[in-house]
Every structure is written in structure tokens, then in C-alpha cells.
Amino acid sequence: MRATPTAVPSLGRWGLSAHADLVFRALTLDGPSTSGWLARHLDVAAARIDRALDELAACGAAAPGGTGPQRLWTAGPPAEVIDRLRRRREPILVAEQARRHLGTVTDLRLERLLPGAVRRLPSRSLVRDRIAELAGRERHEHLAINTEDVITADAKAVADPLDRALIARGVRMRSVGLPARDGSVAPAPPGAEFRIAQSLPIKLMIFDRRVALIPADPLELSAGAVEIADPEAVAQLVGLYDRVWSAAESYRREVPTIELNTRERAVVTMLAAGATEEAAAVRLGLSRRTVVTTLRVLMDRLGVENRFQLALILGAAHAIPLPPAGTPAANRTEEES
Structure with a gap:
């Protein structure tokens, strides 16, 4: 069921693209939607919709729920979104x-x-x-x-x-x-x-x-x-x-020290090398559920939302070696988390 129409502020003056502004308005007025529905409803190419959703997600204006192409995107409350954008940077054209x-x-x-x-x-x-x-x-x-x-x-x-x-x-x-x-x-x-x-x-x-x-x-x-x-x-x-x-x-980035326990280090090192959850579980003598839970607890502790972000923060802190780009582990993103 679609949401009742309400006033939606423009995001363009805060540096977002016209397509991001359009998608935000659609999500606010029509309620949670898939990227495919947005493309059809707005008559905009799917690639542009995906870039607009990336843009909205990066500034906290929208967030996905679920995984895969059928996941639903939800807009944040307009007042909160504008307040967040206002704190981050001055208006730009x-x-x-x-x-x-x-x-x-x-x-x-x-x-x-x-x-x-x-x-x-x-x-x-x-x-x-x-x-x-x-x-x-x-x-x-x-x-x-x-x-x-x-x-x-x-x-x-x-x-x-x-x-x-x-x-x-x-x-x-x-x-x-x-x-x-x-x-x-x-x-x-x-x-x-x-x-x-x-x-x-x-x-x-x-x-x-x-x-x-x-x-x-x-x-x-x-x-x-x-x-x-x-x-x-x-x-x-x-x-x-x-x-x-x-x-x-x-550029200077302060990288905090991250301490991993023995199980966490073993799990993330194997996954970073390209092992599947099942293979890591067999090799380490654990259940697949334990491997998944170990990752989830670690992501929650470090305040990240997906495995891509987890790999970046652990690699930057030298807690584990970063995998070569193009390996299965490097290509896993939030759709698997």
C-alpha cells in the first residue's frame, strides 16, 4: 500500500543529482520500492536509478532492506535527511x-x-x-x-x-x-x-x-x-x-587498532582468501551458522553494515591482509550480508 502524499523538500541544493532527488521524492511519496519498480514508474533507465540509490544511501537519505534485485528501498524522514545534509556541508548547486x-x-x-x-x-x-x-x-x-x-x-x-x-x-x-x-x-x-x-x-x-x-x-x-x-x-x-x-x-587517516580473537581472525582470513562460508566452516571445524554469527558479531562491533565495509576497515587497520581485487571475497558486497 502506497504512502499518503506529503511535502518533500528538494535535495538538489545540497549537492545531490536530479535523479537522486527524483528517486527520493518517489520513495517518500509512494513508500518502499524496488529499483525495478522505480525505473518503470519514473521511466528512467535502471542504471541511473541504481546510481541515484547509491547516492541516497551514501548520504543516509535512503536505505535498502533485504537482498538481491527485489530488495525494498526506503526513504528516510525528510526532516532528518535535510538536517543530516545540512550538518555535513553547505548548500551547493x-x-x-x-x-x-x-x-x-x-x-x-x-x-x-x-x-x-x-x-x-x-x-x-x-x-x-x-x-x-x-x-x-x-x-x-x-x-x-x-x-x-x-x-x-x-x-x-x-x-x-x-x-x-x-x-x-x-x-x-x-x-x-x-x-x-x-x-x-x-x-x-x-x-x-x-x-x-x-x-x-x-x-x-x-x-x-x-x-x-x-x-x-x-x-x-x-x-x-x-x-x-x-x-x-x-x-x-x-x-x-x-x-x-x-x-x-x-590526506591523513587515523586508523584505530582492531583486535581480533582467534576465531574471528581465522574466519575473516579464510573468507578474504576466497573461501566460501561452507569451506571455512569445514576447514575450521565449525558449523556454517557459527561462521555467519562470528561475522555478524564482528560487523556489529565495528559498526559496519556489510562484508565489503568489513574488509576495508580490517585491511586499513592491518588486522588482515586485503584480498586481491577480483577474488570472490573481494567481490562480495552487502547483498550477501
């Missing part, structure tokens, strides 16, 4: 991000660059493939500006193996980002350099100071990217990056 992006692109004067020095990558999948290709060729330096203040588990799973491969080859990695809304995701892998800025002009990657990638649309990353290989334009972007880097603050 989403349009400001587009304005900064446009200003930077205009300065590049792309229409005057060398023939073949600019090309469009029209989809997110093509952009990811091209990033992997360019990163695979890098030998000296990787520069990045990330304008998202929420890093999803999916995005991290894609980036981690590339980042680790670069660091293993001795490539210097420098990245500038915004303060994270949830604080739950490490900004960079060990060996990379990371700084924080309160505002950023453009999302950007520069590969060995020879090729640069910028979004085609700063407010819709699924629209793909623009690749720039013109030496003068890339040099201009490197200069911009150096100015942003110099003005940003060095």
Missing part, C-alpha cells in the same frame, strides 16, 4: 560542477587542436576499456582528479587491479579527490599519493603526460569521455593538475 567543467573545456579550445588529437568514447564500457589500455602502457606517472564524493563498491572493484598493477611497475600515482561523504572507502591503494580539495574543476585522468581523458558530460558519466592527445592541450591540463595538487591538502 549541482550546476556549479557543470560550469567548472565547461570553463576548463572552453579554455582548451578543442576545435583548434590537431586533426585526430581528440576523439569521443561514447559509453562507460568503452571508457573503462580505454583506461585499462592506457594504464597498461604507463611507465612513469598517473594523474587523476576524482569529482565524486561517493566511491561505490563497483567502481572500486574496477579501479583496484589497475592501480595495484601501476604501483607494482613503479608508476607514480597521484590523485586528488573530494572529502568522502561516508568515509568508508579508502581513497587510494598503498603506495599511491592522495590529496583532498573542497572543490575541483573537472574530472580528469592523465597518462604519462601524453594522453588525457575528461567526461563528455560531467553530470552523466554514462555519456562517455573525450580523449585528448594533443601535446599542447595535455600540457595545459597537466598545468591545471599541478595547480590543483599544490592547493589540495595531504
Whole structure:
């Protein structure tokens, strides 16, 4: 049964996207819903609905119940959501991000660059493939500006193996980002350099100071990217990056010591290595229920909501080694918790 309509404040002035604001309104007015129902009801692509739900979850405006694609999403009380957003940051206009992006692109004067020095990558999948290709060729330096203040588990799973491969080859990695809304995701892998800025002009990657990638649309990353290989334009972007880097603050995270008992350490170490709950139970001489209960008690103690967050906080505290990205354990997220 759907909820009785009520006044719903706009979340746009607090930095949330138009789709996140739309989904929040639908959840508030219509009651708990699945992502599929929202996509059909709002006539919005499922991928955009999923990104909007990630955005709402990251700032505490909505929360999922249950697991899998049929889990119900529930909006938080509007007054509490606005109060939480007000405490976290001052109001901003989403349009400001587009304005900064446009200003930077205009300065590049792309229409005057060398023939073949600019090309469009029209989809997110093509952009990811091209990033992997360019990163695979890098030998000296990787520069990045990330304008998202929420890093999803999916995005991290894609980036981690590339980042680790670069660091293993001795490539210097420098990245500038915004303060994270949830604080739950490490900004960079060990060996990379990371700084924080309160505002950023453009999302950007520069590969060995020879090729640069910028979004085609700063407010819709699924629209793909623009690749720039013109030496003068890339040099201009490197200069911009150096100015942003110099003005940003060095990142420091205080990592608390986490003490695990013998059973907890054994269970999480096996799961981090890719073992299933059943395999861990057999190997340790425990029941599957005991393994699940051990994890649940540990998550409650550390104040995390899923195994992805648990792995991050234990790895950051060096309580267990982080598993290589792409292993079954690294890919398990809240849908299993």
C-alpha cells in the first residue's frame, strides 16, 4: 500500500543529482520500492536509478532492506535527511560542477587542436576499456582528479587491479579527490599519493603526460569521455593538475587498532582468501551458522553494515591482509550480508 502524499523538500541544493532527488521524492511519496519498480514508474533507465540509490544511501537519505534485485528501498524522514545534509556541508548547486567543467573545456579550445588529437568514447564500457589500455602502457606517472564524493563498491572493484598493477611497475600515482561523504572507502591503494580539495574543476585522468581523458558530460558519466592527445592541450591540463595538487591538502587517516580473537581472525582470513562460508566452516571445524554469527558479531562491533565495509576497515587497520581485487571475497558486497 502506497504512502499518503506529503511535502518533500528538494535535495538538489545540497549537492545531490536530479535523479537522486527524483528517486527520493518517489520513495517518500509512494513508500518502499524496488529499483525495478522505480525505473518503470519514473521511466528512467535502471542504471541511473541504481546510481541515484547509491547516492541516497551514501548520504543516509535512503536505505535498502533485504537482498538481491527485489530488495525494498526506503526513504528516510525528510526532516532528518535535510538536517543530516545540512550538518555535513553547505548548500551547493549541482550546476556549479557543470560550469567548472565547461570553463576548463572552453579554455582548451578543442576545435583548434590537431586533426585526430581528440576523439569521443561514447559509453562507460568503452571508457573503462580505454583506461585499462592506457594504464597498461604507463611507465612513469598517473594523474587523476576524482569529482565524486561517493566511491561505490563497483567502481572500486574496477579501479583496484589497475592501480595495484601501476604501483607494482613503479608508476607514480597521484590523485586528488573530494572529502568522502561516508568515509568508508579508502581513497587510494598503498603506495599511491592522495590529496583532498573542497572543490575541483573537472574530472580528469592523465597518462604519462601524453594522453588525457575528461567526461563528455560531467553530470552523466554514462555519456562517455573525450580523449585528448594533443601535446599542447595535455600540457595545459597537466598545468591545471599541478595547480590543483599544490592547493589540495595531504590526506591523513587515523586508523584505530582492531583486535581480533582467534576465531574471528581465522574466519575473516579464510573468507578474504576466497573461501566460501561452507569451506571455512569445514576447514575450521565449525558449523556454517557459527561462521555467519562470528561475522555478524564482528560487523556489529565495528559498526559496519556489510562484508565489503568489513574488509576495508580490517585491511586499513592491518588486522588482515586485503584480498586481491577480483577474488570472490573481494567481490562480495552487502547483498550477501
